[in-house]
Each structure stands twice: as structure tokens, then as C-alpha cells.
Amino acid sequence: MRVLDHPILGRLEARRKVTITVDGQPVEAFEGEPILAALLAKGIRVNRITKKRHEPRGLFCGIGRCTDCVMVVNGVPNVRTCVTPVAEGMTVETQQGLGKWGKAK
Numbered sequence: 520m521r522v523l524d525h526p527i528l529g530r531l532e533a534r535r536k537v538t539i540t541v542d543g544q545p546v547e548a549f550e551g552e553p554i555l556a557a558l559l560a561k562g563i564r565v566n567r568i569t570k571k572r573h574e575p576r577g578l579f580c581g582i583g584r585c586t587d588c589v590m591v592v593n594g595v596p597n598v599r600t601c602v603t604p605v606a607e608g609m610t611v612e613t614q615q616g617l618g619k620w621g622k623a624k
């Protein structure tokens with residue numbers, strides 16, 4: 520769900536639609552919006568699984584301070600998705616524990 524017409528901020532500006540891949544599935548997003556916004560619009564609320572208790576984590580602060588929203592983006596772990604803008608062709612994966620470094624794209 521997206522807020523298309525906010526009582527204070529006004530109507531959502533028209534932006535270019537792009538496709539990103541989230542855990543192997545294509546997800547439509549608006550270029551430049553935070554990755555987390557695109558995920559929430561799609562109904563995806565879990566961004567990572569904690570290392571010790573294997574519990575799900577997702578949006579908490581929304582301003583880049585808590586790290587609950589970190590995911591693996593283009594092979595790079597620990598990317599704060601609430602403050603990282605969407606770009607065409609981006610790959611995003613749910614992070615397990617502390618994450619592992621893969622090939623960056």
C-alpha cells in the first residue's frame with residue numbers, strides 16, 4: 520500500500536517505474552524512493568533475520584539509525600534500506616545474521 524495523496528505532503532509525484540529483484544522475485548518500484556518504501560508497498564516487512572535468536576526484523580526508525588532494515592543489496596550486506604534509493608536492476612536479499620560478502624555489482 521502506498522499513500523498517494525497525503526493531507527499535508529500532497530499528491531505523490533510521478534516517478535519513473537523500475538523493476539528490482541527481491542529474494543529472486545521482481546518487484547516494481549519508483550526510481551529514487553527508499554528500497555524499504557518499495558518493499559512495504561509490496562507487503563514485504565521482514566528485512567533481516569537476527570544472528571542469535573533467528574528473529575525477523577524490519578522497519579523501526581526509518582531514518583538510518585537503528586540498522587533493523589539492513590539487507591544484502593547488489594551483494595553487499597548491511598545496507599540500510601530505509602535510506603538507500605532504488606535503482607533499476609538492483610538485487611535485494613533478506614539478510615541472514617550478519618550477512619556474507621558476495622560479488623558486488
Ligand code: FES
Nearest residue numbers: 581583584586601
Ligand atoms: S529502519 Fe532504522 S536504519 Fe532503517
